[in-house]
Amino acid sequence: MAKRKMSLNELSEKVDLTLSNLSILKTGKAKAIRFSTLEAICKVLNCQPGDILEFVE
Amino acid sequence: MKSKTEKLLRVMNILAWVVFIGLMIVAGSIIISYFVSIGNAQASKDLYRGMDLSAYRQHSFAQYTFVVGYKVILYITQAYIAFMVTSLLSRLNIYKPFNADVVKLMQRISYSILFVWLVAIVHNIHVGILEKNYGLVATYISVDSIFLAGVVYVLAQLFKRGAEIQSENELTV
Numbered sequence: 001m002a003k004r005k006m007s008l009n010e011l012s013e014k015v016d017l018t019l020s021n022l023s024i025l026k027t028g029k030a031k032a033i034r035f036s037t038l039e040a041i042c043k044v045l046n047c048q049p050g051d052i053l054e055f056v057e
Numbered sequence: 058m059k060s061k062t063e064k065l066l067r068v069m070n071i072l073a074w075v076v077f078i079g080l081m082i083v084a085g086s087i088i089i090s091y092f093v094s095i096g097n098a099q100a101s102k103d104l105y106r107g108m109d110l111s112a113y114r115q116h117s118f119a120q121y122t123f124v125v126g127y128k129v130i131l132y133i134t135q136a137y138i139a140f141m142v143t144s145l146l147s148r149l150n151i152y153k154p155f156n157a158d159v160v161k162l163m164q165r166i167s168y169s170i171l172f173v174w175l176v177a178i179v180h181n182i183h184v185g186i187l188e189k190n191y192g193l194v195a196t197y198i199s200v201d202s203i204f205l206a207g208v209v210y211v212l213a214q215l216f217k218r219g220a221e222i223q224s225e226n227e228l229t230v
Contacts, residue, residue, distance in 0.1 A: 021230040031228040 006045070014044045063151055070146040073139050080136035084129050091125045112193045120187060127180035131173060131198065138169045155219035163213035170206035177202070 008026075012019050017037065024030045038049055045052070086105045094100035094114060101114035101121065108128075113121040145162045177198040184195035 017230065024228060025230050029228060030230050031225050033230055037230055 011041075011044060015040045060151070066146055066149065066151070070143055073142040073146060077136050077139035077143060080132050080139060084132035084136060087125060087129055087132065091122075091129075094121075113187070116187070116191055116193055123183060124180070127176055127183070127198075130176050131180070134169055134173050134176065138166055138173070141166050141169070153223060155216055155223040157220060160213055160217045160220055163209060163216055167206050167210035167213055170202050170209060174200055174203045174206060 006014075008019065008022055011017075012022050015022075015037070017040075025033070038052075041052060042049055083105055087108070090100055090104040094104070098111070098114055101111040102109050104110055104125070110121060110124055113124050141162050145159060145166070148156075148158050148162070150156070177200045181195075181197045181200065184193070184197065187193045188195040
């Protein structure tokens, strides 16, 4: 988001996701993510799922 | 427009309040009659709507106090259950029915029903012994509530799992 110079509000509008849901994603509280949401975020940010997902032990 | 279920739950909530108030009145009446009967033995003939415990009063004041105590504890616990039902129904959100509060209340209701069952058992054993030894005619209290306690407990466990699933669903973006 920082690289694309995009605010949370802008992303929420483009991905069609509420700010509270985006915040859940950002803070790592989300228990699951739909493929459609992942696809939309990747499309808007022009990146791969691996760029926004990270495995942490 | 309210759904049929919502209307039904509202009616149930009102009914639970009526039951709660009714049981508190019964318990209060028995307690007042008991205190009156300390000075006036005649009062023990009709503690509440024909509840005649005068045989126990004549036999022993301590035994009479025990039997009255069981009944008061039973009515107060039942009133407490009715009160928990009212708070459960008022907290129940029909669109998000599974939450920690509802689970906690359901578990507490099942434990209270179990307590009612235990008190009823102790009461029945006590009056049974008095009947056997002194010939006092015993009136037994139904002990079928154990089944109900089990059913409510199982429902509480189902609601617990429901609450977990609902939380997972809410945290899926």
